[in-house]
Amino acid sequence: MRRARGAAPSLIVIGGGFGGLAAAIRLQAAGYQVTLVEARERLGGRAYQLKQDGFTFDMGPTLITAPELIEQLWQVAGRRMQDDLEIVPLSPFYRIYFEDGRHFDYWGTAEADEAEIARFDQADVVGYRAFLRHTQAIYERAFADLAARPFVNLPSFLRVLPELVRSGAASSVYRLAARYFRHPYMRMVFSFHPLFIGGNPFRASAIYSIIPYLERLQGVHFAMGGMYSLVRALERLFHDLGGIVRCNSPVEQILVENGRTAGVRLAGGEQLRAAAVVANSDVTTMLLKLLPAAYRGRISTARLRRAHYSMSCFLLYLGVRKQYSQLKHHTVFMPDHYRRLIAEIFDGRGMPQDLAVYLHAPTKTDPSLAPPGCESLYVLAPVPNLGHGIDWQREGPVLRQRIVRMLEEQLGLEGLEQHIVVEHRFTPLDFESQLGSWMGAAFSLEPTLTQSAYFRVHNRYGALPGLYFVGAGTHPGAGIPGVLLSAAVTTSLVMEDLPLAAAARIADASPA
Ligand SMILES: Cc1cc2nc3c(=O)[nH]c(=O)nc-3n(C[C@H](O)[C@H](O)[C@H](O)COP(=O)(O)OP(=O)(O)OC[C@H]3O[C@@H](n4cnc5c(N)ncnc54)[C@H](O)[C@@H]3O)c2cc1C
Incomplete structure (x- = not known):
């Protein structure tokens, strides 16, 4: 050197x-x-990437939201x-299932999204338009400027503080969503995005509400x-x-x-x-x-x-000899006890009672990632980091069983267990040992x-x-x-x- x-x-x-x-x-x-x-x-x-027997799994990020x-x-x-x-846009961006079996497809275009919202609560369509105006203002006035400049001394931060306050930065992402949406499911749909970056929707600054705006602006893509x-x-x-x-x-x-x-x-x-x-x-x-x-x-x-360290993730990579039409490229399942789950993940002791999961089924866009007729499924459950007293050696296999059962029973992935031919997992212990992450935090x-x-x-x-x-x-x-x-x-x-x-x-x- x-x-x-x-x-x-x-x-x-x-x-x-x-x-x-x-x-x-x-x-x-x-x-x-x-x-x-x-x-x-x-x-x-x-x-990282994992390959086995013709199945290719991305192990971490799966969505590209700012291709530029x-x-x-x-x-x-x-x-x-x-x-x-080759980066391709996805449509819909993702599908979100709720505990009552209904789902919401998020397309990122005004007409389609408003039609989806109206299926849950017509009044929320007006709220949605106002929410978009608000998040656009945050993006243009605070975020674009804030994210691209260094804050290595206090005066540089104090200069942008008034704009941050005006943008409602002191409020939370969830509070902002609750101001514009009445239906509890719509409040979830427009507030869960901080989880993408390890944030708690109930205390992440409302600045992060720009994520759905960013998605609409540039689309959601896949490589x-x-x-x-x-x-x-x-x-x-x-x-x-x-x-x-x-x-x-x-x-x-x-x-x-x-x-x-x-x-x-x-x-x-x-x-x-x-x-x-x-x-x-x-x-x-x-x-x-x-x-x-x-x-x-x-x-x-x-x-x-x-x-405070971000949450961690429990990930299953499943090579499945079956395909499931109810899944989109990105599918999310949200439990009714959304607030309780988030509180348990970020501030609780032990394993949360409820489960939210995100599924990645990349063969919907690129069939080369699994053998014909198969699915390279990636299942992510947000979980507490290593500071919450969970023995992952013991609890990991139990959680794995809960997730597979839940996917079969609540998402209707029939016969999932018997069709799994490749299986790997990545737990908070792996975030610590393989990536050097403090507390096994994922973000x-x-x-x-x-x-x-x-x-x-x-x-x-x-x-x-x-x-x-x-x-x-x-x-x-x-x-x-x-x-x-x-x-x-x-x-x-x-x-x-x-x-x-x-x-x-x-x-x-x-x-x-
Ligand atoms: C499961 C999961 C899903 C995600 N999904 C998305 C998504 O869909 N879209 C999105 O935008 N973001 C997503 N994210 C977030 C995003 O992936 C991360 O924030 C981002 O990739 C982190 O990049 P980084 O530059 O901080 O480096 P990291 O990816 O953390 O890499 C750090 C590197 O440093 C190396 N290293 C550590 N210690 C040493 C050492 N002592 N010597 C040498 N090398 C060392 C590590 O091995 C590693 O390669 C996801 C994150 C996770 C965990």
């Missing part, structure tokens, strides 16, 4: 999730020499995304070949730009010299030197475990230990008002020059759009702090 005189200065990105890949591409395209070091065998992070943010990565590289990747084809395309793009990827290389420690970041030490002892390090690995694990103790601020350490810090923007872990680490964060735990937060925006914010800070000439001077001054 010693830089030859005249060559581009070296940067390291730790972790190949979407945030790390996007930051690596942006920095490499800007002229730095970037090495991406990944602990696991392959890149992708939460967007992905396209930007090809644009900064001077290329066209369409040449490397043909599975979401992992997006990971592969990003890896190829980075590689074509001259970036270096090292998998099976867990970082054990951040190196510090002369009061600034000097690189990383890998498990096994190898040291990689760099002018700056961008960490995409879990922010809390990084700050509490990989950073030398002298650089862990006492206040920030205490805050991170006390912080890092919970997105609450007091853990967002200036109050989230900053994109630039103030206590140690040359260390930056990108991904779900930093601003603006989790979700593919969130982490891609964080990559744009973080790389702009790196380039501001280390214009190429300055980065070169630092690299030249450091020992070989």
